[in-house]
Amino acid sequence: MQFWIVQTLNSLALGGLLFLLASGFSLIFGLMRIANLTHGAFFMLGAYLGASLLRYDHDLGLWVSALLAGLAVAALGGLLERFVLRRLSRNPLGQVLVTLGVSFIIADACLMAFGGDPIPVPTSRALARPMFVAGFVFPTYRLVVLGVAILSALALHILLDRTRIGAMIRAGVDDPAMARAIGIPVSRLFTLTFCLGAGIAGAGGVLAGPIFSAYPGMDADMLPLALIVVILGGVGxxxxxxxxxxxxxxxYTFGIALVPDLAYVILFLPMIIVIALRPRGLFGRLAA
Amino acid sequence: MKWIPTALVLAAAALLPLLGGDFYVNLASQILVAVLMAASLNLLVGYAGLTSLGQAAFLGVAAYTCAWTGVKLGVSPVVAAGLACLMTLAVSALFGAIALRASGLGFLMITLAMSQVVWGLAYRLVAISNGDNGISGIVRPSPLGLSLDSPGAFYWFTLLVVVLALWFIAILVRSSFGATLAGTRDQPQRMAALGHNVWLIRFAAFMISGFLAGIAGLLFVWYNKYIHPSALSMTASAEALLAVIAGGSGTLAGPVVGAAVVVLLKNYASAYVERWNMMLGFVFLLIVLFLPEGIVPGVKRLLGRGR
Structure with a gap:
């Protein structure tokens, strides 16, 4: 029983982290038709920044460092969009290649700056302490990650569906040319969305730190998971x-726990089924 | 007279082991494997208009099948190679059937995700792949009783295989199949309206491309006599794609030039700069921003302007 509860909780926490990663990827793809392969590297960069912020000042706390790291990664994303991707707006393949190139640069820069050993990210004592509910032990931090993911999903939902700026973003997703024609500053929205997506990924990386640690190759581990999520759920x-x-x-969590050798193959199955039956994904309106 | 440059390059390539030392001969073998890899990918990227970021998966499937059957089951290199080809074709059919449900960026994302799954299997399925230790002790074949153990002999063998493959590609893209393939790249809807089965044409191109990448995988694993999961990482797929784009996609000479540039950069620059991945990233940036059409079309354009 304990096994199932703990693994369920681990699944929910991983799902939450994946949402923080994949929501930004999906938004960027939906609005700008850019498959941003830098996203895994943004996540890893966030984890490393969070680890070094907390190491530099223990009292900073996880939330402040997640915010700071998120802002830093958002700024980097904005620069990438404004000065590189913007120049390639008529060349979607070129944009993908550039994001791939930048992800290599970020990954190698992290390896150079932080070394090859995993860096654990500490949590505050309150978050690290297990919770006891009805005789079962719950790792508190996993619940907190889940809570953050749900809150971010709600915030993004409100931002996109209930605000003026969200309406403009949705208009841009549906018909960029028409949105531009009626005076919506689509290119400014592009930069904003890119910053937002990158920032969420960066902050998500910090929150992933206490669970996974920050380690080289984190980007290559996370990016395919994000791709599978958006292919499954539908881009945009x-x-x-x-x-x-x-x-x-x-x-993924139950796969690793029950059939560790084949976890990667099992991961593949839902994607195959969805692509075979509904290529646009479960909730997608766009054909990828 | 268009065949003269090709003949000169071929003659120079064939004479190389008589002139250069083992280091250069081995480097040239590596370039040839990369050329075949890039040429196979170019069939998809350049001629079918389908950009794949998972080509290294086919190299890996062939290399691992050959290594596993040869080392662990103890079959002869020729049988291992045959099994590797069959396995590559099977995986190509599976991947093609899935990835070709999409086109454009969706195709790219699906091929990337699938190749990462193969990469993850190579790391995790330790019972077959030895995980991070890789598989060593692979034996090169000896066609017609000739040993391929010396660098020169292996180079000539590789040169023969790669030239045959390139010749096959050249015939293929000039055939009516090549014309239909280019049609599905430029005007898929019109091609479908004309009664062509766009999906089937793309699927055939995907299978051929995967098979050729598998041949590159055999050469790769025979050259190194060792296989490690890093050979099918995203970096490996990206290097092949960079070779295609840098050389000029949709041209016959492009992948040859591009692969040579990438391998030489990797070998020479990494002697001075420690960080190959970072350099790879910057090369990507520079090529896309300043030479988007690639080296071969770029040089052709410059020469044309001079006239």
Missing amino acids: SLMGAFVGSFIIGFI
């Missing part, structure tokens, strides 16, 4: 990213 759909994240979170 927040709901798709949310549902897809938790499906993959469960499959």
